[in-house]
Amino acid sequence: MDKSMLADLDSLPEADKQRMSAMIDQLQIRDSLRMYNSLVERCFTDCVDTFKHKSLQKQEETCVRRCAEKFLKHSMRVGMRFAELNQGAATQD
Amino acid sequence: MKVANLLGPCSVVFAELMSICEASGAQLSTPSASEVAGLLIFGGMAANNMSPSSFDKEQIFGMAEKEMEYRVELFNKMTQTCFNKCVDNRYKESELNMGENSCIDRCVSKYWHVTNLIGQLLGSGRPPI
Numbered sequence: 001m002d003k004s005m006l007a008d009l010d011s012l013p014e015a016d017k018q019r020m021s022a023m024i025d026q027l028q029i030r031d032s033l034r035m036y037n038s039l040v041e042r043c044f045t046d047c048v049d050t051f052k053h054k055s056l057q058k059q060e061e062t063c064v065r066r067c068a069e070k071f072l073k074h075s076m077r078v079g080m081r082f083a084e085l086n087q088g089a090a091t092q093d
Numbered sequence: 094m095k096v097a098n099l100l101g102p103c104s105v106v107f108a109e110l111m112s113i114c115e116a117s118g119a120q121l122s123t124p125s126a127s128e129v130a131g132l133l134i135f136g137g138m139a140a141n142n143m144s145p146s147s148f149d150k151e152q153i154f155g156m157a158e159k160e161m162e163y164r165v166e167l168f169n170k171m172t173q174t175c176f177n178k179c180v181d182n183r184y185k186e187s188e189l190n191m192g193e194n195s196c197i198d199r200c201v202s203k204y205w206h207v208t209n210l211i212g213q214l215l216g217s218g219r220p221p222i
Contacts, residue, residue, distance in 0.1 A: 016150075019154065020157070023154075023157070023158055023161070024161070027158075027161055027162065027165060031165050031169070034169070035169070038169075038173070042176075046182045046184065047184070063184050065187065066184040066185075066186065066187040067182075067184045069187035070180060070184060070186075070187050070188075070189060071176060071180075073187075073188070073189050074172065074175070074176050074179075074180060074189060074193075074197060075172050075176075077189070077194065077197050077198075078168070078171060078172045078175060078197060078201055079168070079172075081197070081198055081201040081202070082168055082171065082201060082205075085201070085202070085205045086164075
């Protein structure tokens with residue numbers, strides 16, 4: 001769990017803090033699973049389109065690896081920018 | 094992606110819940126359009142007519158949860174849309190190249206603006222036609 005967020009929760013009573021963390025954890029799990037599924041779908045669709053063999057071919061595997069790595073890097077970058085915008089929206093005006 | 098990172102420091106609901114925004118000196122100004130749009134999904138609740146104190150804790154927790162879900166959803170949609178628009182799906186390399194990086198930055202910024210714009214349109218109270 002992210003420390004900086006929990007620091008924000010410090011002002012809450014203990015019970016509420018726990019409830020919030022539990023809520024965030026639950027959301028985190030759900031979101032990770034969703035992300036897993038959608039990443040599999042995306043990389044499978046983009047990388048695997050012939051079914052001449054039963055097992056994943058070398059180039060398909062390479063493609064899937066790159067696809068996953070690239071998506072995670074992309075997701076991190078979007079997260080960074082998103083956080084900046086979120087921050088900005090809260091502090092401006 | 095850490096869900097916690099998606100949450101704004103002083104979003105409407107969190108502010109209600111912990112009132113840290115006032116405590117830390119940052120004024121809680123009018124909700125941004127995205128938050129208005131976020132509030133729209135709370136089932137047409139009359140958020141504006143009710144003073145914060147009239148919400149009971151359960152409602153506030155419910156709203157906080159909805160807001161978190163809304164933000165996660167927004168982030169996921171943004172990520173997928175911008176990946177589709179910016180990243181070449183032949184995957185010649187696992188690094189994002191410079192073109193892709195700047196495309197992503199612009200895409201995120203524009204997506205955010207569109208979110209705010211639509212939020213304003215929906216929040217303006219005028220009928221859409």
